[in-house]
Amino acid sequence: MKAIVYSAYGTADVLKMADVEKPAPADNEVLVKIRAASINAPDWRVMSGRPSVMRLMFGLRKPKIRPGIDMAGEVEAVGKNVTQFKPGDAVFGVCKGSFAEYACQTQARLAAKPENITFEQAAATPVCGFTALQGFRDYGHLQSGQRVLMNGASGGVGTFAVQIAKALGANVTAVCSTHNVDMVRSLGADRVIDYTQADFTKETQTYDIIFEHAGNHSATAYKRILNPSGISVMAGVPHNMSLLGLMKHMMTALALSRLGKQKFVPFIAKANQTDLVTLAEMMAAGKITPTIDKTYPLSETAEAMRYVDTGHARAKVVITV
Ligand SMILES: NC(=O)c1ccc[n+]([C@@H]2O[C@H](COP(=O)([O-])OP(=O)(O)OC[C@H]3O[C@@H](n4cnc5c(N)ncnc54)[C@H](OP(=O)(O)O)[C@@H]3O)[C@@H](O)[C@H]2O)c1
Numbered sequence: 001m002k003a004i005v006y007s008a009y010g011t012a013d014v015l016k017m018a019d020v021e022k023p024a025p026a027d028n029e030v031l032v033k034i035r036a037a038s039i040n041a042p043d044w045r046v047m048s049g050r051p052s053v054m055r056l057m058f059g060l061r062k063p064k065i066r067p068g069i070d071m072a073g074e075v076e077a078v079g080k081n082v083t084q085f086k087p088g089d090a091v092f093g094v095c096k097g098s099f100a101e102y103a104c105q106t107q108a109r110l111a112a113k114p115e116n117i118t119f120e121q122a123a124a125t126p127v128c129g130f131t132a133l134q135g136f137r138d139y140g141h142l143q144s145g146q147r148v149l150m151n152g153a154s155g156g157v158g159t160f161a162v163q164i165a166k167a168l169g170a171n172v173t174a175v176c177s178t179h180n181v182d183m184v185r186s187l188g189a190d191r192v193i194d195y196t197q198a199d200f201t202k203e204t205q206t207y208d209i210i211f212e213h214a215g216n217h218s219a220t221a222y223k224r225i226l227n228p229s230g231i232s233v234m235a236g237v238p239h240n241m242s243l244l245g246l247m248k249h250m251m252t253a254l255a256l257s258r259l260g261k262q263k264f265v266p267f268i269a270k271a272n273q274t275d276l277v278t279l280a281e282m283m284a285a286g287k288i289t290p291t292i293d294k295t296y297p298l299s300e301t302a303e304a305m306r307y308v309d310t311g312h313a314r315a316k317v318v319i320t321v
Contacts, residue, residue, distance in 0.1 A: 003100035004301045008062045009049030012305040015067065017298065022102050027079040029104040032091060034073040036123035036295075037098035037319045039308045040156065041236065043067050047305065051243040066097030067301075068319070072113055072122035082107050092122035092280075094271045099301050099319055111276035114284040121283075124290040124316035125160070129279040130269040131213075132161035135233045136168060139267045140209040144169025149200065149207045149225075152214035153189065154180035157235060159291045159315040161211055162187045167287040173207070175200055175214075180314060183291070201225055209233060215241065219252045219264050226262045234266040291315035 001022040008014050025031040046063050049055050058064060072092035075085045084107045085091060093110035095103040113122045135157075136142040148165050152158045153174035165172045166188040174189035177196050185192050193200050201221040208227050213236030222232045234253060237246055253264035282288045293314040296304035298321050308317050 001101040002298060003097060004067055004298065006047065006062050006067065009047070009055070012047070012302040012309060014047065014062075015302040015305060017301070020066075020100070023104045025077055025079045025082075025104045027081045028106050029079045030075055030082055030085050030091070030107055030110060031077040031102060031104050032071065032073040032095070032110070033076045033102055034071050034098060034100060034321045035119035036072050036321060037068045037100075038070040038124045038127075038156075039304055039317045039319070040069055040127040042069060042127070044305060044309050051246065053243060066100065068098030068100065069094050069096075070123050070126045071095055071098035071103060072119040073321075076102065085110065090119070090122075092119075092125060093273075093276055094126045098123075099298060101298075101321055108273045109271055109276075111273055111280050114280050116286075117283050117290070120292055120295060120318045120320065121290040124156075124292055124318055125279055125283070126271065126276065127269065128156040128160045128316065129164075129288075129290075130271060130275055131157045131235055132164045132211075133275055133279065134269045135161065135211055135235050135267065136165050136170075136209065139265045140211065140231050140233045142168050142170055142209060145171070146208035147171045147173070147206075148209040148211060149173045149175065150189075150211045151175045151195075151200075151217070152212070152236070153184045153187075153192075154314055155213070156313070156316045157213050159184075159187060160288060162189050163288040164282070165211070167282060170209075173200070173205070177312075183314065187291070206230070211235065215249070219249070219256050222264070223256055223262060229261045231263045231265060234264060235269075292318050294318070295320050297321075 003020045005018045075089040090113040091110045095105040148170045154176035173191045174184045210232045215237035295318045
């Protein structure tokens with residue numbers, strides 16, 4: 001089968017299409033014929049091998065795993081212990097190496113694709129959907145009626161986060177640049193701030209939850225605009241932040257959380273079937289609709305990754321297989 005592989009750590013030039021062995025499902029696995037995959041921040045972080053401490057986990061000379069996490073497709077075969085899926089079912093979820101024609105995964109990382117959603121939209125959902133859902137629900141403890149701010153609202157995570165916060169009953173202020181204002185407003189944001197025109201950290205408006213993933217403001221700036229028992233949910237940092245910068249960012253957050261009632265909470269989203277089903281139900285009910293910026297064929301994955309690596313992709317970038 002065709003799959004995208006790495007030749008080394010580096011820029012998108014290290015991505016090549018190659019012929020690799022088609023996987024066979026183990027007893028507890030589902031073999032999925034992939035119809036679409038999508039690019040996420042962890043894909044370009046692993047590809048670049050930055051910060052370099054990551055190489056201890058992913059391989060010293062080049063990544064040990066093939067790229068791609070999110071996927072959607074059709075079940076081609078199942079292992080003998082798989083009870084939830086059968087050949088022909090349309091599914092979406094996560095796997096290792098989704099920039100490929102086939103992948104195997106256990107049923108606990110897959111869910112049925114809603115019928116009203118395309119394979120491209122389903123493949124756009126898992127990682128960004130988990131991050132937005134878990135960020136607001138589990139780490140922000142969002143209650144209906146709370147006022148939240150989403151910085152980086154036009155990105156992959158941001159476009160899900162705006163819709164999920166609205167679905168959970170929040171009053172949403174979203175921050176993006178000029179050319180994304182209309183798109184972000186169409187997702188349901190109550191107020192949109194153009195970061196090229198105004199600095200929201202200098203305003204008097206305060207928030208119960210700040211969902212941060214652009215990483216371009218300090219925790220101390222957020223402290224000023226958080227309500228006394230507000231929570232800053234910290235999902236991301238800038239593309240090029242050094243290991244030292246990252247450590248300083250985290251230490252400041254930890255220190256500020258200890259000093260008062262406001263909380264600064266870094267987190268990494270976890271893949272699980274319950275949340276995939278929740279996201280599927282929200283999509284089926286029309287509460288969230290994945291937004292896709294561009295689609296590229298599998299053979300142009302490197303080009304797609306170059307585009308995402310600019311840091312200014314609009315919502316999700318999808319690979320069709
Ligand atoms: N914690 C987790 O589990 C988890 C999971 C996934 C991702 N993440 C993190 O979340 C972050 C975002 O991921 P993503 O997939 O959403 O990235 P993305 O799609 O590449 O985000 C790009 C978006 O960021 C916006 N942006 C860039 N600079 C900005 C600024 N100064 N202020 C506000 N918005 C700005 C861009 O909008 P403009 O073009 O308008 O500037 C663009 O729409 C990354 O740091 C990633 O590592 C964390």
